[in-house]
Amino acid sequence: MKTKKITISSMLIAIGVIVGNIIFIPVGVSKCFPVQHTINVLAAVILGPGYAVAIAFCISLLRNILGTGSLLAFPGSMIGALLAGILYKKTKNNLLAVAGEIFGTGILGGLLAFPVANFIMGKKIGALFFITPFLISTIGGSLIAFFILRVLDLKKLTNLNKEA
Known part of the structure; x- marks a missing residue:
């Protein structure tokens, strides 16, 4: 079972890093990445909160190393993945996983992107600057994940999430 989880995690990380070069919305110092939010919800439902956060971290790290992301990817993606995973684990409701991703990221x-941008990146912006672009990105990506989950055979996939 663990090998399957690691394999799925690796595939989601690869998709996230590769597609990050293709589909993103530049907003000031950030790059909004709807595919990240799709991956966060899918990972939260299929693998659980721990794997979802680890996947979000790995994608953010690799995108930063490759120069295709920014430091703002860390707070945006990891909090959403965590909330999506926790809400799904507690309720087994895909829509609540989506809501967790949207609230956590958006x-x-x-x-949390505000102090990262101001103090670490040296960009002087307003405290609420990133909420709107993050919400736009996460709503789009999370809804895509919701529709993908409706199509997939979740009985097979959610067996991986039982021990997470």
């Missing part, structure tokens, strides 16, 4: 991640 609101909490948008707020």
Whole structure:
């Protein structure tokens, strides 16, 4: 079972890093990445919160190393993945996983991006600057994940999430 989880995680990380070079929305110092939010919800439902956060971290790290992302990817992606995973684990409801991703990334991640941008990146912006672009990105990506989950055979996939 662990080998399957690691394999799926690796595939999601590869998709996230590769597609990050193709599909993104530049907003000031950030790059909004709807595919990240799709991956966060899918990982949260299929693999659980721990794997979802680890996948979000790895994608953010690799995109930063490759120069295709920014430091803002960390708070945006990881908080959303965590909330999506926790809400799904507690409720087994795909829509609540989507809501967790949207709130975690759009609101909490948008707020936490402010100190990262101001103090680490040296960009002087308003405290609420990232909420709107993060929300736009996460709503689009999370809804894509919701529709993918409706099509997939979740009985087979969610067996991987039982021990997560």
